[in-house]
Amino acid sequence: MGILLQVAQAATAAPEKISLMSLLSKGGWIMYPLYLLLVATIFVFFERLIAIRKASRIESNFMSIIRDNIMSGNITGARNLARNTDNAVARMIDKGLQRIGKPIDAIEKSMENVGKLEMYKMERNLSVLSLVAGIAPMFGFLGTIVGMIQLFYDINSTGNFELSVIAGGIYVKMITSGTGLIIGLIAYVLHNFLSTQVDKTANKMEGASAEFIDILQEPTR
Template identity: 80%
Template sequence: MGILLQIDSAKMINAAAAAVQAPEKMNLWSLLDKGGWLMYPLYFLFAATIFVFFERFIAINKASKIDGNFMSIIRDNIITGNISAARSLARNNSSPVARMIDKGIQRIGKPIDAIEKSMENVGKLEMYKMERNLSILSLIAGVAPMFGFLGTIIGMVQLFYNINSTGNFELSVIAGGIYVKMITSASGLITGLIAYVAHNFLTTQVDKTANRMEAASAEFIDILQEPTR
């Protein structure tokens, strides 16, 4: 009987020790909540990054779509002298390339330099429309890590002030305070990294569309210099 009591007591002691040593489970939201009030600006910056990225991605993707036969049809209509059909085709297409070509068609009969200048002006306006709000992502990429570092610095100041006030130099207290304050730095860096990648990705998409516009402009000028049928 005594042996059984000893075994039961040993099991209870081991279970209690395991319960004490078991690490505290923490989900993502409770972990982020420990970052303090500076996490709220980071939440806002993260939400702004996601919103601007998808809004610009949809707009740029829509602007880059154009029928592969668009310029071929424009060429056939212009060479055959059917200017009204060429302009109707350009006006019924909502892409930047079509709007630029439409401006060139409207200037047919004027010197080539004047046509190129008017198309270039339309191209600049279309580029501005596509690049709108991309500067927000660039700003977030620089500001978000700064907010994170600021939160860490404020947290470290508070931690060492409390240590100085209470005289509690236990390693667990110091380590716990440091890891909690590093949450803001990690959040700021992640948000800034996402904004940086999003900005560069969208800039690449804009450049691709700009190249299509330049190619279409050059092809249109070549069409104008071909003899009519």
């Protein structure tokens, strides 16, 4: 009867409003590593986003100008254009221009090596987002488990089995789990978004490489 009376009183009582910051502050010390993981996620995302966009930015007429210079025999002009264009495609094309005169297979291999290096540069630090997506929920669960152990230890020590005490303790300890899951989800989504941008840039590089090889073979047709 006592427990039923407490439940009825809790149902009729007006819920206490609490701000988000106040709620998060109740999560305990484990929230600080979670905050650091969130900051690392945001920093890595914007740093990689800027780098990937810079690497993928290419003028629509870039390959047309390269083709015109090659067909007119102005290899120096083509190289100057490639060197003065700061993106992954231009650096790969510049390597191909340096190898003009060698067998096509050797040119393709040189450009492929540059392409791999550019891919590595774009994918650098993306593993941080993958790591955060994996460990943030674990940190959250760890905080909840530690908090629940402390809660039940206190209940056992004090003998206070009031429903309000138990419910209040449990919802506070679940804060870390919820925060960890949210941060992990954010990191997972951002990681996949950046991976998609890298794949799009890789497709541009493959297309430019194929077009460049095709340009080199045009005079011999």
